Amino acid sequence: xxxxxxxxxxxxxxxxxxxxxxxxxxxxxxxxxxxxxxxxxxxxxxxxxxxxxxxxxxxxxxxxxxxxxxxxxxxxxxxxxxxxxxxxxxxxxxxxxxxxxxxxxxxxxxxxxxxxxxxxxxxxxxxxxxxxxxxxxxxxxxxxxxxxxxxxxxxxxxxxxxxxxxxxxxxxxxxxxxxxxxxxxxxxxxxxxxxxxxxxxxxxxxxxxxxxxxxxxxxxxxxxxxxxxxxxxxxxxxxxxxxxxxxxxxxxxxxxxxxxxxxxxxxxxxxxxx
Amino acid sequence: xxxxxxxxxxxxxxxxxxxxxxxxxxxxxxxxxxxxxxxxxxxxxxxxxxxxxxxxxxxxxxxxxxxxxxxxxxxxxxxxxxxxxxxxxxxxxxxxxxxxxxxxxxxxxxxxxxxxxxxxxxxxxxxxxxxxxxxxxxxxxxxxxxxxxxxxxxxxxxxxxxxxxxxxxxxxxxxxxxxxxxxxxxxxxxxxxxxxxxxxxxxxxxxxxxxxxxxxxxxxxxxxxxxxxxxxxxxxxxxxxxxxxxxxxxxxxxxxxxxxxxxxxxxxxxxxxxxxxxxxxxxxxxxxxxxxxxxxxxxxxxxxxxxxxxxxxxxxxxxxxxxxxxxxxxxxxxxxxxxxxxxxxxxxxx
Numbered sequence: 028x029x030x031x032x033x034x035x036x037x038x039x040x041x042x043x044x045x046x047x048x049x050x051x052x053x054x055x056x057x058x059x060x061x062x063x064x065x066x067x068x069x070x071x072x073x074x075x076x077x078x079x080x081x082x083x084x085x086x087x088x089x090x091x092x093x094x095x096x097x098x099x100x101x102x103x104x105x106x107x108x109x110x111x112x113x114x115x116x117x118x119x120x121x122x123x124x125x126x127x128x129x130x131x132x133x134x135x136x137x138x139x140x141x142x143x144x145x146x147x148x149x150x151x152x153x154x155x156x157x158x159x160x161x162x163x164x165x166x167x168x169x170x171x172x173x174x175x176x177x178x179x180x181x182x183x184x185x186x187x188x189x190x191x192x193x194x195x196x197x198x199x200x201x202x203x204x205x206x207x208x209x210x211x212x213x214x215x216x217x218x219x220x221x222x223x224x225x226x227x228x229x230x231x232x233x234x235x236x237x238x239x240x241x242x243x244x245x246x247x248x249x250x251x252x253x254x255x256x257x258x259x260x261x262x263x264x265x266x267x268x269x270x271x272x273x274x275x276x277x278x279x280x281x282x283x284x285x286x287x288x289x290x291x292x293x294x295x296x297x298x299x300x301x
Numbered sequence: 302x303x304x305x306x307x308x309x310x311x312x313x314x315x316x317x318x319x320x321x322x323x324x325x326x327x328x329x330x331x332x333x334x335x336x337x338x339x340x341x342x343x344x345x346x347x348x349x350x351x352x353x354x355x356x357x358x359x360x361x362x363x364x365x366x367x368x369x370x371x372x373x374x375x376x377x378x379x380x381x382x383x384x385x386x387x388x389x390x391x392x393x394x395x396x397x398x399x400x401x402x403x404x405x406x407x408x409x410x411x412x413x414x415x416x417x418x419x420x421x422x423x424x425x426x427x428x429x430x431x432x433x434x435x436x437x438x439x440x441x442x443x444x445x446x447x448x449x450x451x452x453x454x455x456x457x458x459x460x461x462x463x464x465x466x467x468x469x470x471x472x473x474x475x476x477x478x479x480x481x482x483x484x485x486x487x488x489x490x491x492x493x494x495x496x497x498x499x500x501x502x503x504x505x506x507x508x509x510x511x512x513x514x515x516x517x518x519x520x521x522x523x524x525x526x527x528x529x530x531x532x533x534x535x536x537x538x539x540x541x542x543x544x545x546x547x548x549x550x551x552x553x554x555x556x557x558x559x560x561x562x563x564x565x566x567x568x569x570x571x572x573x574x575x576x577x578x579x580x581x582x583x584x585x586x587x588x589x590x591x592x593x594x595x596x597x598x599x600x601x602x603x604x605x606x607x608x609x610x611x612x613x614x615x616x617x618x619x620x621x622x623x624x625x626x627x628x629x630x631x632x633x634x635x636x637x638x639x640x641x642x643x644x645x646x647x648x649x650x651x
Binding site: 078079080081082092094095096097098101102106107108109110113117140146148150151152153154155156157158159160183184185186187190199201202284287288291294295298300 | 359378379380381383393394398409413414431434435440489490492545558559594595596599608
């Protein structure tokens with residue numbers, strides 16, 4: 028039995044396994060950047076990691092603060108601009124893209140814009156950023172949802188998944204054939220999309236989670252794979268890598284921020300500053 | 302009309318904002334996610350400028366601070382980092398709920414395409430058609446029909462989605478270094494930084510350091526804005542703090558986190574603005590206050606170590622048409638011999 032792991036560590040490690048060697052990978056903000064670093068270090072040494080800020084082929088040494096963080100690496104191979112990072116995606120040069128999710132429907136359409144009415148929102152979310160364009164034109168897209176929710180109908184369709192299911196995405200003529208979301212990772216399990224209907228189904232559950240736990244979060248009758256498996260327990264090597272590389276991600280943002288502020292206040296107090 | 306190419310444009314942030322940023326105009330943040338022009342943003346708040354239509358590709362602390370100060374009526378953006386996590390919060394959220402702020406949403410590419418069209422003098426730019434399947438296309442804000450328009454490609458006959466060009470009145474931007482004339486050098490995460498500056502009518506630049514003109518001439522590949530486009534140059538060390546500048550300093554995660562926490566409530570945001578924006582008359586006062594409160598060592602901890610780019614060789618085989626023996630390199634004759642030949646062949650008008 029390997030050593031104990033945090034939920035964030037399990038998520039980063041599970042996410043990283045979606046990257047294959049030799050792929051061109053666009054990393055979204057947060058957990059995916061740690062997953063990209065892990066994949067590059069352990070499973071996919073020839074993958075090319077890229078971000079929409081125009082940082083092409085970088086090897087992160089410390090955890091990234093955001094998708095334009097050139098401080099996380101010691102140089103990188105090509106400094107292009109945002110416009111070109113998107114047109115290279117449009118032209119089909121990006122194999123896989125990682126995006127975070129606010130709301131998701133059963134066909135993998137996403138909302139990261141608002142909760143409630145768009146013109147009078149209950150909660151304003153960050154917005155599209157690069158998400159709508161990346162999920163449109165990357166070869167396929169891996170979704171991560173930490174704080175978000177499953178809904179029957181999105182309050183706002185920010186980023187196109189498999190539209191109304193079936194062959195609707197291909198038939199629309201707006202997207203490359205067979206592109207779109209391929210996997211959704213949540214704090215409870217891994218979901219994939221049915222080859223025919225394009226509906227989300229539960230493919231894996233994380234250790235300690237039951238199918239009912241997952242069903243409780245989903246407002247429709249969730250389909251579950253007959254070959255449902257349990258998410259692989261991380262190895263010591265994987266856990267050690269994440270802990271070394273991104274200790275604040277292992278710890279989680281909330282606790283890490285709390286401890287950071289404590290540490291600064293203590294330091295200032297010791298020097299008679301506060 | 303071009304600005305002067307060799308006029309000294311160095312001035313203070315106070316003077317630059319006072320002279321070139323005008324109430325009610327379209328204002329664009331040049332920086333994208335990193336190295337934000339924080340001192341310019343704070344100075345706009347201190348001067349109580351108002352009524353902007355603000356463009357920011359990806360709003361971090363820039364948008365929230367300007368909205369907290371009541372400077373912004375309309376926002377054009379693709380993303381604003383919220384404060385306060387799932388519970389919401391943040392200045393943008395509060396202003397939208399109070400009905401004092403309208404936001405036109407775009408994707409990163411759509412927004413950038415508007416700048417690129419503007420910087421090249423085109424009236425619109427083609428963008429990716431996938432957005433037509435989303436509510437970005439169907440739900441329009443204050444731009445109405447002009448948010449997106451669909452045309453038919455004259456070559457393929459296909460439907461093409463377009464966005465209109467934008468030429469904001471003023472761009473405020475922070476870069477690593479510039480010369481006194483305004484040649485502005487920036488490197489690292491390129492984002493939409495050059496396009497945001499070059500699409501604008503006026504450009505005011507702050508930089509970590511002003512360098513001699515020959516430093517610029519020896520490294521023109523880093524220049525993203527040529528001097529003739531620039532109205533003002535301001536030297537502001539730590540001018541992007543608490544955000545980061547590659548080669549100068551990292552993000553101040555502690556201070557940034559503190560801003561995010563405070564910004565999550567209206568009271569917290571006001572206290573933060575009073576202390577760090579209105580309470581410090583300029584960046585020097587801000588740094589003094591920071592050092593007094595938290596210790597200068599906090600800044601030393603995030604100061605960048607050097608990792609220089611490999612120099613690019615801008616040298617050439619010679620810098621004169623005449624060799625060391627006074628002979629022209631191609632014809633193999635001296636100036637005297639050349640003049641003699643001109644005369645002999647009747648080429649000279651006497």
